[in-house]
Amino acid sequence: MPLLKIRNIESYYGPIMAIKGVSLDIEEGSIVTILGANGAGKTTILKTISGVLEPEKGTIEFQEERIDGVSPADIVRRGIVHVPEGREVFDDLTVRENLMMGSYLRKDRLGIKNDVEMVCDYFPILRERTNQLAGYMSGGEQQMLAMARALMARPKLMLLDEPSLGLSPALMNDIFLIVRRINEEQKTTILLVEQNARMALALAHFGYILDLGRFVMENTCEELKENEDVKEFYLGVKEATVRDTKRWKRKKKWR
Amino acid sequence: MVLVEFTQTVITGVSVGCIYALVALGLVILFKATEVFSFVHGEIMMLGAFIAFTCITFFHMSYILSFLAAVFITGLLGIGIERLTVRPLIGEPVFVIAILTIGLGYVFRAFVSMVPQWGTETWGFKTPFSDQYLRSGELVIAQDLVFIIVCTVLLILVLAAFFRFTKAGVALRATSQNQLAAVYMGIGVNKVFTLTWAITAALGGIAGVLVSPLTFVHMYMGLFVIKAFPAAVLGGFSSIPGAIVGGLIIGVAESLSGFYLPEGWKSVTPWIILILILLVRPQGLFGIQEKKKV
Numbered sequence: 001m002p003l004l005k006i007r008n009i010e011s012y013y014g015p016i017m018a019i020k021g022v023s024l025d026i027e028e029g030s031i032v033t034i035l036g037a038n039g040a041g042k043t044t045i046l047k048t049i050s051g052v053l054e055p056e057k058g059t060i061e062f063q064e065e066r067i068d069g070v071s072p073a074d075i076v077r078r079g080i081v082h083v084p085e086g087r088e089v090f091d092d093l094t095v096r097e098n099l100m101m102g103s104y105l106r107k108d109r110l111g112i113k114n115d116v117e118m119v120c121d122y123f124p125i126l127r128e129r130t131n132q133l134a135g136y137m138s139g140g141e142q143q144m145l146a147m148a149r150a151l152m153a154r155p156k157l158m159l160l161d162e163p164s165l166g167l168s169p170a171l172m173n174d175i176f177l178i179v180r181r182i183n184e185e186q187k188t189t190i191l192l193v194e195q196n197a198r199m200a201l202a203l204a205h206f207g208y209i210l211d212l213g214r215f216v217m218e219n220t221c222e223e224l225k226e227n228e229d230v231k232e233f234y235l236g237v238k239e240a241t242v243r244d245t246k247r248w249k250r251k252k253k254w255r
Numbered sequence: 256m257v258l259v260e261f262t263q264t265v266i267t268g269v270s271v272g273c274i275y276a277l278v279a280l281g282l283v284i285l286f287k288a289t290e291v292f293s294f295v296h297g298e299i300m301m302l303g304a305f306i307a308f309t310c311i312t313f314f315h316m317s318y319i320l321s322f323l324a325a326v327f328i329t330g331l332l333g334i335g336i337e338r339l340t341v342r343p344l345i346g347e348p349v350f351v352i353a354i355l356t357i358g359l360g361y362v363f364r365a366f367v368s369m370v371p372q373w374g375t376e377t378w379g380f381k382t383p384f385s386d387q388y389l390r391s392g393e394l395v396i397a398q399d400l401v402f403i404i405v406c407t408v409l410l411i412l413v414l415a416a417f418f419r420f421t422k423a424g425v426a427l428r429a430t431s432q433n434q435l436a437a438v439y440m441g442i443g444v445n446k447v448f449t450l451t452w453a454i455t456a457a458l459g460g461i462a463g464v465l466v467s468p469l470t471f472v473h474m475y476m477g478l479f480v481i482k483a484f485p486a487a488v489l490g491g492f493s494s495i496p497g498a499i500v501g502g503l504i505i506g507v508a509e510s511l512s513g514f515y516l517p518e519g520w521k522s523v524t525p526w527i528i529l530i531l532i533l534l535v536r537p538q539g540l541f542g543i544q545e546k547k548k549v
Binding site: 050071076077082084091093097102105149 | 422425426428429432433435436437438439440441442443
């Protein structure tokens with residue numbers, strides 16, 4: 001039984017249908033990634049899961065309970081936390097206060113205290129910056145804070161939207177390693193949305209490819225990495241053949 | 256003698272300034288958290304004063320109890336305003352809610368004029384500090400003024416502690432900074448808005464009770480708020496310390512110009528100061544120039 005089960009959801013941004021009938025299964029303990037170009041609808045899927053957008057059609061089940069149409073706060077309470085694109089930390093709150101907001105719905109003082117230590121072990125920089133305002137931190141530090149803040153809710157499922165956005169390659173690597181550690185050590189299931197396909201495919205177990213609001217391919221990341229289309233359009237690997245010179249003729253097979 | 260006069264004028268100014276600060280504080284907190292500019296704040300203040308007046312005069316309750324009753328009822332009123340009138344308009348343009356609050360102001364004034372024993376007359380009530388004075392040498396200060404200053408300082412400390420150390424207070428700041436991120440954390444934005452209205456309306460009620468010995472209780476006392484606008488704008492309209500400093504500046508300037516300058520200056524000085532400061536610092540004293548993210 002998958003932890004999260006999405007069946008045929010359709011979501012709209014105003015009059016525009018941003019996702020057109022998407023189904024998705026996430027097994028407990030896995031890392032699943034959604035790849036796709038700008039505007040493919042990746043963020044919309046995450047927003048629909050976290051309850052910020054309500055799907056027009058379709059169902060979302062988490063731990064075998066329907067969560068479509070449930071309030072965002074209830075969804076956090078059930079164990080799904082969204083780390084939004086662009087970090088969205090609280091600029092004028094200190095690091096400590098940001099973490100406190102991550103555990104907003106929790107009441108177990110002792111557990112919260114332990115978890116502050118736990119996230120500071122993953123992101124040691126936060127321990128040094130406890131009393132600094134989040135707005136004055138660098139982009140990488142803010143990304144770490146955003147993830148730490150989400151972990152403070154003790155999520156069963158973490159939705160990660162473009163964690164590598166605007167980071168240096170070295171920092172990106174750090175973030176991805178920590179994501180893997182969190183997945184292995186905390187048993188947190190992760191749904192990762194990424195533009196950096198190479199990183200995402202290296203990290204995740206299972207991948208979906210989203211194009212114009214529809215999944216066009218789904219497979220294990222091992223298989224996806226070997227797929228010709230994925231190689232060319234997402235990994236930038238080109239074959240040195242005649243086709244190379246007439247690249248404009250090549251079409252994605254799924255269209 | 257000159258020095259004594261000056262000191263007394265300044266102290267009067269500070270205590271009136273404290274009230275401006277309290278009113279400006281209410282406006283700024285509400286604006287920061289909910290992006291609503293409330294024109295009904297003055298009427299909430301007036302109702303606070305009327306409630307205290309009624310409790311003292313007709314129910315013969317003690318001053319402290321009447322004070323608390325006024326705070327409690329105005330706080331509830333804030334919750335009612337948010338739930339019944341503001342919440343259905345969430346998502347509408349800002350001016351819609353602003354106009355709504357102007358309308359509510361009229362309704363409350365009309366309500367006061369219709370209540371028997373309130374009506375359109377001017378009332379007053381005795382506080383334990385009425386006609387009591389602190390003396391030191393030639394300096395004579397009314398205890399009412401001292402009480403206003405002490406109350407304001409205490410309130411500001413309590414508010415600061417609330418915003419700094421309690422989960423609800425931090426959540427309120429978080430929501431005012433980034434509403435979407437607050438939703439992602441599971442913070443119920445509606446609850447935060449209700450809490451904000453309750454706090455700011457109670458602050459208005461407190462200001463109303465405190466100012467009563469100076470302005471007396473009548474249906475137009477809400478117009479006092481007009482002079483707290485420059486205090487709020489002076490401070491930058493987004494800064495809580497700014498609202499307090501702005502209130503004090505306006506209060507002291509008004510009091511000094513009333514004493515030393517010809518008649519008529521008193522009412523225009525706050526605005527002159529506002530215009531001068533905005534010419535030099537358009538973002539206000541403590542305001543931060545908003546930079547648009549690209």
